[in-house]
Amino acid sequence: MADLAALTQALVAGDQAEVINLVQRALTQGLNAHAILNEGLIRGMDQVGAKMEEGEMFIPEVLQRAHIMSSALEVLKPHLGEGSAAFNGKVVFGTVKGDLHDIGKNLVILMMRSSGFNVVDLGVDVTAQAFVEAAKKHGADIVALSALLTTTMAVMDKTVAALKAEGLKDRVKVIIGGAPVSQKFADQIGADGYAADAGSACKLAKSLLS
8 A cells, every 4th residue: 555654755855756656656546635635745744844943954945845745735636625725724824014024924824735724825014903804704713923023013912902802812823923023922912822933833833723
């Protein structure tokens, strides 16, 4: 039968041809598509995230693995069924009002999607109210806030307050990230967690929903 450990290893190694080959072979052998996704591919992206967190893998390598993951998902999609990508929860993600930086946000989103999250990207310069409306509209489990400027950190505080005011904070987790923020700041504004990089953001999101 198909070796899902080998699939995981091929993804971590960045061998696109082997990943696609192993996915197709597993499908041909009748393996459940969700098992291939969860036990082969997502397990691989979890390892990639851990290696990034530990400084063993860097952004260009992570992006390449995420691209391979996307290619493998295209092969799997017809076999997964409707709505299967949402099994790890729904995340509404944006860079806060006054801040136009999006490289870090985009990398985290790529990693989250590769790890099975359904992510709604609100883009940059997002107001507190826009986060609230999106959380309602999409039934978010997590609202993720990014800021790269110290001058925009206050918008994170406003967003948490706005979610509380709308009665959403009890069911929606808030995570923050970006160069000027920290776990101390997350605690200060009542956020549920802080992540320093894409790998730890995925791990944090999973832990909050487990």
